[in-house]
Amino acid sequence: MTNLEFRHTEAARLSPEEREALLVDPGFGNHFTDHMVSIVWTKDQGWHDAEVIPYGPIPMDPASSVLHYGQEIFEGLKAYRRPDGSIVTFRPEANAQRLNDSARRLALPEIPEELFVRAIHELVSIDADWVPTREDQSLYLRPFMIADESFLGVRSAERARFLVIASPAGPYFSGGVKPVSIWLSQDLARAGHGGTGAAKCGGNYAASLLPQQEAAENGCQQVLFTDTQTEDTIDELGGMNLFLVRTDGTLITPALNGNILSGITRRSLIELAKDRGLRVEERAVTVSEWREGVADGTISEAFACGTAAVITPIGSLKSSDFTIDFGDAAPGELTMSLREELTGIQFGLREDTHGWLDVI
Numbered sequence: 001m002t003n004l005e006f007r008h009t010e011a012a013r014l015s016p017e018e019r020e021a022l023l024v025d026p027g028f029g030n031h032f033t034d035h036m037v038s039i040v041w042t043k044d045q046g047w048h049d050a051e052v053i054p055y056g057p058i059p060m061d062p063a064s065s066v067l068h069y070g071q072e073i074f075e076g077l078k079a080y081r082r083p084d085g086s087i088v089t090f091r092p093e094a095n096a097q098r099l100n101d102s103a104r105r106l107a108l109p110e111i112p113e114e115l116f117v118r119a120i121h122e123l124v125s126i127d128a129d130w131v132p133t134r135e136d137q138s139l140y141l142r143p144f145m146i147a148d149e150s151f152l153g154v155r156s157a158e159r160a161r162f163l164v165i166a167s168p169a170g171p172y173f174s175g176g177v178k179p180v181s182i183w184l185s186q187d188l189a190r191a192g193h194g195g196t197g198a199a200k201c202g203g204n205y206a207a208s209l210l211p212q213q214e215a216a217e218n219g220c221q222q223v224l225f226t227d228t229q230t231e232d233t234i235d236e237l238g239g240m241n242l243f244l245v246r247t248d249g250t251l252i253t254p255a256l257n258g259n260i261l262s263g264i265t266r267r268s269l270i271e272l273a274k275d276r277g278l279r280v281e282e283r284a285v286t287v288s289e290w291r292e293g294v295a296d297g298t299i300s301e302a303f304a305c306g307t308a309a310v311i312t313p314i315g316s317l318k319s320s321d322f323t324i325d326f327g328d329a330a331p332g333e334l335t336m337s338l339r340e341e342l343t344g345i346q347f348g349l350r351e352d353t354h355g356w357l358d359v360i
């Protein structure tokens with residue numbers, strides 16, 4: 001337990017009318033709330049200077065390590081407005097734990113779980129008016145940590161900063177819940193054995209941008225990465241985990257093999273599916289298996305999942321050599337029913353029997 005007190009500096013807030021104009025159709029990641037959280041870490045003092053300050057540029061020395069060696073990690077979670085007006089976040093302690101897993105891999109300092117959760121509470125409370133009331137909208141929270149020691153030697157920094165910013169969010173993919181097309185990246189990889197694939201660090205996303213661009217050029221909304229050795233074993237998408245659904249209701253998802261992010265949505269869906277008595281296989285999954293399963297009718301649905309994506313049905317997987325198509329423009333039935341159950345819990349429309357919600 002840390003007993004850091006947060007200092008508050010009030011921002012010049014947007015007027016309710018200006019805020020409301022942005023909330024009509026916020027898109028994803030385009031607008032930011034009035035405040036942000038900042039906490040400083042130094043090797044000598046540990047975590048200190050916890051502040052809630054106006055959202056805005058942060059001073060940065062051009063020699064800051066993050067700018068040169070990419071020592072950066074981040075998280076993503078959402079705050080939801082319930083029908084009674086109260087606000088909750090979903091499994092924030094899981095994000096805190098995963099941030100610390102990433103911190104260890106990137107040689108950054110760990111932050112006490114309780115301080116992480118308190119930082120989220122501070123920001124959501126002060127900017128509570130920004131938590132949308134419209135259906136399918138939420139407040140996306142982006143905690144992140146950067147190394148900001150000014151030093152060009154290649155070693156882990158002795159000074160870091162943890163920040164939390166918040167952005168009202170509608171659906172990540174425009175066009176609502178309709179099946180997306182996925183591009184199979186064949187030559188460009190995101191992660192390799194022993195690398196940083198399981199960490200949520202900026203570098204992984206930088207590596208995904210060129211293949212993501214290739215995906216867009218081929219009319220696809222996301223990119224799928226396979227294992228670099230087999231080029232057939234599925235890892236995950238650029239910013240989401242992947243599930244296949246068999247006709248008998250079995251869910252199949254790549255096991256946490258050290259190269260993929262341990263998604264909190266993934267983990268929650270596995271629990272919800274098991275609660276329903278469904279079989280869930282966490283194992284190596286291949287593109288060949290997907291292709292054959294669709295051809296012989298044993299695989300009937302595929303979906304992407306993550307905080308930003310929620311659960312997004314996948315309509316097709318394309319590559320330069322082939323297309324796997326479910327041949328039906330409608331989202332899968334199990335995909336949509338799991339989506340309804342998960343979002344029902346998050347928005348307070350269904351009972352939270354797992355104790356996943358944290359009331360602000």
Ligand code: PLP
Nearest residue numbers: 239240241261263264265306307
């Ligand atoms: N995989 C990657 C690469 C991601 O960026 C994300 C999103 O955070 C996920 C998976 C899903 O993780 P979560 O469900 O915790 O948002």
Ligand code: COI
Nearest residue numbers: 076077239306307308309
């Ligand atoms: C998230 O879902 O939180 C992510 O970080 C993924 C990204 C596509 C926004």
